[in-house]
Amino acid sequence: MMKRWLLPVFASFMIFAGAGTDSAEAATPKELTATAYKYIGVPYVYGGTTTSGLDCSGFTRLVFNQLGISINRTSSAQYSQGTAVSKSDLQVGDLVFYNTSGRGVSHVGIYVGNNKFIHSGTSTGVTVASMSTSYWATRYVGAKRIATFTEEAVQQTTEQVKDASIDFTVYASRGEVALQLAQVLGVNTSNTNSPFVDVKSDSKYAGATTALYNLGVFTGDANGKFNAGSPLTRSQMAKVLVEAFNLKMTNKVVHFTDVSDKSWDYEYIKILASNGVTIGQGDGTYGGSSYVTLKQLHTFIERASNLN
Structure with missing residues (x-):
């Protein structure tokens, strides 16, 4: 497998700030969503942790691992991490949790803004869903901020911004x-x-x-x-x-x-x-x-x- 040019400051990802929240200052919301979106279409597989198939927590863990952030394996275990945030204060990269089984936390996704989250659903695979639909709104449990993804200090146009983790003299945009x-x-x-x-x-x-x-x-x-x-x-x-x-x-x-x-x-x-x-x-x-x-x-x- 080709070697990726990963962010040279991975160490900053692993610095804990407060109640178990990683300070991912080297990763932006754009980098988080770009990493998550590249798995859209990957099918749901119970217990899946690879691009051949992902379950909900396998997907969130894979995305965070791609950014140098280690999180727990299951949705309930991920819910025990980070800092709780209210629904009105959600930021891109927060994990959102749902009760889809009737027995507590059983599903997790990643908030991507505009009241939407990306997740691996049992019938859809990795896809983007609206938190406002009746199904998800009635099953919402809460959210946790495991890492903080900050905006770039200097705003640039979409064309000027390149994924900071990729060397585009090697890889094709x-x-x-x-x-x-x-x-x-x-x-x-x-x-x-x-x-x-x-x-x-x-x-x-x-x-x-x-x-x-x-x-x-x-x-x-x-x-x-x-x-x-x-x-x-x-x-x-x-x-x-x-x-x-x-x-x-x-x-x-x-x-x-x-x-x-x-x-x-x-x-x-x-x-x-x-x-x-x-x-x-x-x-x-x-x-x-x-x-x-x-x-x-x-x-x-x-x-x-x-x-x-």
């Missing part, structure tokens, strides 16, 4: 992927009225994102954002390439040990591999949660282009 695909596909990029709320008409990504959206290549996140300055996982890249080049399954079947047939990315990876666009990581795995490097991006696009 979503914006770079859009620009390269638009060029290779030869699509008309004159329409700059992008459907993504974070891509303005004068953005260098506007034409490319609009064209690729119309082709069904990029659909954005749950909040309608494109997130040009965020990285793309290998699983997401599989979907993007299959849609962009309209790839179909061939007679060649390739299996990867870390890709479950119940995973949201299974069909995309299977199609990509059957066309020889990817051969995996050389150890029998695909590495779907790893970020796509610029070198891999060039190779993937070149191979896919040569199929047409």
Whole structure:
């Protein structure tokens, strides 16, 4: 698996402040949500802790671990951590807890703002839900702040902000992927009225994102954002390439040990591999949660282009 350039100040994550709250000053709300959103679509699996399947607390623990913050394994154990916060004082990154079993705390998610939370639901997998719906509103137990995610001192535009944990001289941003695909596909990029709320008409990504959206290549996140300055996982890249080049399954079947047939990315990876666009990581795995490097991006696009 490719090495990620993680935040160089992980030590600051582990400093306890007050009643068991980590001071995650090196992580912003944007970094927290970007980390959580990359798992959207991963199916629910009871006891699941990997991208092949996640239960609710397995998901929250995985996201926090990605940011260097260690939390307990189960929802009830996570509820025993951190500092209690009222519903009216919720901040991005707070854990929200629910009683879905009738026997106390049995479900957990991560608050992402605007009265919404991201969680791994039994019938939905990882998705964003509204806390205002009758189901969740009547089952709400409380919230805990295990870590504080602070805003960046200097406000920047979405295009200027890059995930601080990623070296973009090595890894490909979503914006770079859009620009390269638009060029290779030869699509008309004159329409700059992008459907993504974070891509303005004068953005260098506007034409490319609009064209690729119309082709069904990029659909954005749950909040309608494109997130040009965020990285793309290998699983997401599989979907993007299959849609962009309209790839179909061939007679060649390739299996990867870390890709479950119940995973949201299974069909995309299977199609990509059957066309020889990817051969995996050389150890029998695909590495779907790893970020796509610029070198891999060039190779993937070149191979896919040569199929047409």
